[in-house]
Structures are given as C-alpha cells and as structure tokens.
Amino acid sequence: MATLDIKDLHVSVTTEDGDKEILKGVDLTIREGETHAIMGPNGSGKSTLAYSIAGHPKYTVTGGSVTLDGPDGRADVLAMSVDERARAGLFLAMQYPVEVPGVSVANFLRTAKTAIDGEAPKLRTWVKDVNSAMEQLKMDPAFSQRSVNEGFSGGEKKRHEIMQLELLDPLVAILDETDSGLDIDALKIVSEGVNRFKAEGDKGVLLITHYTRILRYITPDFVHVFVDGKVAEQGGPELAEELEASGYDRFVKASA
Numbered sequence: 737m738a739t740l741d742i743k744d745l746h747v748s749v750t751t752e753d754g755d756k757e758i759l760k761g762v763d764l765t766i767r768e769g770e771t772h773a774i775m776g777p778n779g780s781g782k783s784t785l786a787y788s789i790a791g792h793p794k795y796t797v798t799g800g801s802v803t804l805d806g807p808d809g810r811a812d813v814l815a816m817s818v819d820e821r822a823r824a825g826l827f828l829a830m831q832y833p834v835e836v837p838g839v840s841v842a843n844f845l846r847t848a849k850t851a852i853d854g855e856a857p858k859l860r861t862w863v864k865d866v867n868s869a870m871e872q873l874k875m876d877p878a879f880s881q882r883s884v885n886e887g888f889s890g891g892e893k894k895r896h897e898i899m900q901l902e903l904l905d906p907l908v909a910i911l912d913e914t915d916s917g918l919d920i921d922a923l924k925i926v927s928e929g930v931n932r933f934k935a936e937g938d939k940g941v942l943l944i945t946h947y948t949r950i951l952r953y954i955t956p957d958f959v960h961v962f963v964d965g966k967v968a969e970q971g972g973p974e975l976a977e978e979l980e981a982s983g984y985d986r987f988v989k990a991s992a
C-alpha cells in the first residue's frame with residue numbers, strides 16, 4: 737500500500753526581489769495503482785511541485801503537508817532528507833540530472849540501489865537485472881560503462897531515468913517531462929518502461945507533461961490542470977483531449 741498525499745502545499749523561492757510564492761495551495765492524492773498527469777502552461781509551477789516533493793533546497797515550503805503512507809506506516813515527507821525520501825519509496829526522475837564524470841552508469845545504479853535498500857544487491861542477480869532493463873529499453877550494453885549523464889543525448893537521459901525506475905523499484909514515481917527530447921520510437925520504449933512499472937499494480941505515478949502525446953501511450957487515471965501554482969481542475973483522460981483541442985485559455989481566465 738502506498739499513498740502520496742499533498743495537502744494545501746505552499747512553496748516559495750527567494751529571488752533578488754524577495755520571496756516569491758510559486759505554489760499556492762496544491763492538493764493532490766496519488767493512491768497505489770493510480771497514474772496522475774499534470775498539465776499546465778509554462779511557469780505555472782509544475783516543476784516546482786516536483787522539486788519540492790524531492791526536497792530541493794532552493795524551494796521553501798511555507799505551508800501544507802506531504803505525507804507518504806507506505807508499508808512502514810505514515811511518514812512526513814517534508815521532514816525527511818532527500819536520501820530518506822528515496823529510501824521511503826519516492827522516486828524523482830530529476831533527482832540525478834547532473835553529470836558525474838568518472839562514475840559509470842553501472843556503478844552509479846548499484847550505489848543508488850545499495851543506499852535505498854540498505855544492502856548491496858547480489859552481484860549475479862543485479863547484473864542480470866541491469867542487462868534485462870537495458871535490453872527492454874533497447875539500450876546498447878556499452879551504455880552501462882559510460883559516465884553518468886556525460887554527453888548523454890536527450891533520449892539517453894530519459895532511458896537512463898526509466899532504467900533507474902525499473903531497478904530501484906520505488907512506491908511512487910514522479911516523472912517530470914519524461915517525453916521531452918524523445919523521438920517517436922524512444923517515446924514508445926520509454927512509455928513501455930513506465931507501463932511495466934505501472935503494471936506491478938501497487939505503484940503510484942505522477943507524470944508532469946506539456947503534451948498529450950505521451951498520454952497516448954501511458955493512460956492516466958486522472959488529469960490535473962495546473963494554473964498559477966495550484967490545481968485549477970481535475971478530470972479523467974478526456975480532460976487531456978480537451979486541452980489538446982482548446983489549450984489552457986479557459987482555465988487561465990477562470991483563475992485570473
């Protein structure tokens with residue numbers, strides 16, 4: 737069982753002109769087995785929401801709560817360090833976007849898996865799992881020996897994210913713009929990876945996206961329209977179709 741519960745979340749950043757409130761009361765509950773998509777105009781705060789759940793130090797939570805109900809009970813996510821959030825079962829795709837020269841993908845993944853599980857994975861099964869994840873994502877085996885994110889193409893970065901998702905096996909995955917920089921074939925391969933994760937049945941997925949095209953491959957149970965730092969409307973997959981056809985105008989006007 738896993739439920740991520742975001743209640744009345746307020747988040748600010750410090751700018752040269754003082755503190756600026758970006759999230760203005762976000763309410764969102766992701767239960768196990770559910771896939772939620774967040775769509776919204778540029779600058780509405782979608783990435784800020786992801787970073788805030790990840791515990792990025794640049795974002796200050798000024799109100800509200802984020803809790804994770806998992807097998808070990810209910811945990812206050814906002815009170816946890818970034819590492820603790822990962823160990824509790826939260827996966828944030830943008831958690832590892834930096835280049836790490838000299839650290840191979842294989843070593844990086846094994847270190848991350850060891851940190852999350854509290855023990856090193858058995859080498860034999862681990863090598864098998866890594867190879868199988870790479871095969872399913874149609875990645876060249878040589879990729880595992882490359883330095884993390886160094887010179888990765890957009891598509892390679894995204895495949896690497898999904899590889900982490902499959903191997904680290906979290907409870908709730910937050911994927912920010914997983915579709916950006918992907919060609920049509922890669923989009924399908926990456927979506928299949930997310931769908932394999934979803935198919936485990938007890939996982940939650942929060943997908944932040946600009947375009948409905950990824951939602952043709954990953955069917956959301958709920959779609960949330962994000963405007964000016966909060967959820968302006970929620971609905972089913974049909975809401976994404978409406979956005980594709982009519983844009984955000986109606987929602988932006990309603991929240992003005």
Ligand SMILES: Nc1ncnc2c1ncn2[C@@H]1O[C@H](COP(=O)(O)OP(=O)(O)OP(=O)(O)O)[C@@H](O)[C@H]1O
Pocket residue numbers: 749750751756758776777778779780781782783784785794
């Ligand atoms: N560190 C920061 N300093 C100043 N402003 C910031 C900072 N981080 C975010 N913002 C502002 O907060 C607002 C929300 O940004 P955010 O990246 O969360 O939006 P988004 O919905 O993900 O946008 P996009 O669709 O363009 O990716 C923007 O106006 C952005 O300029």
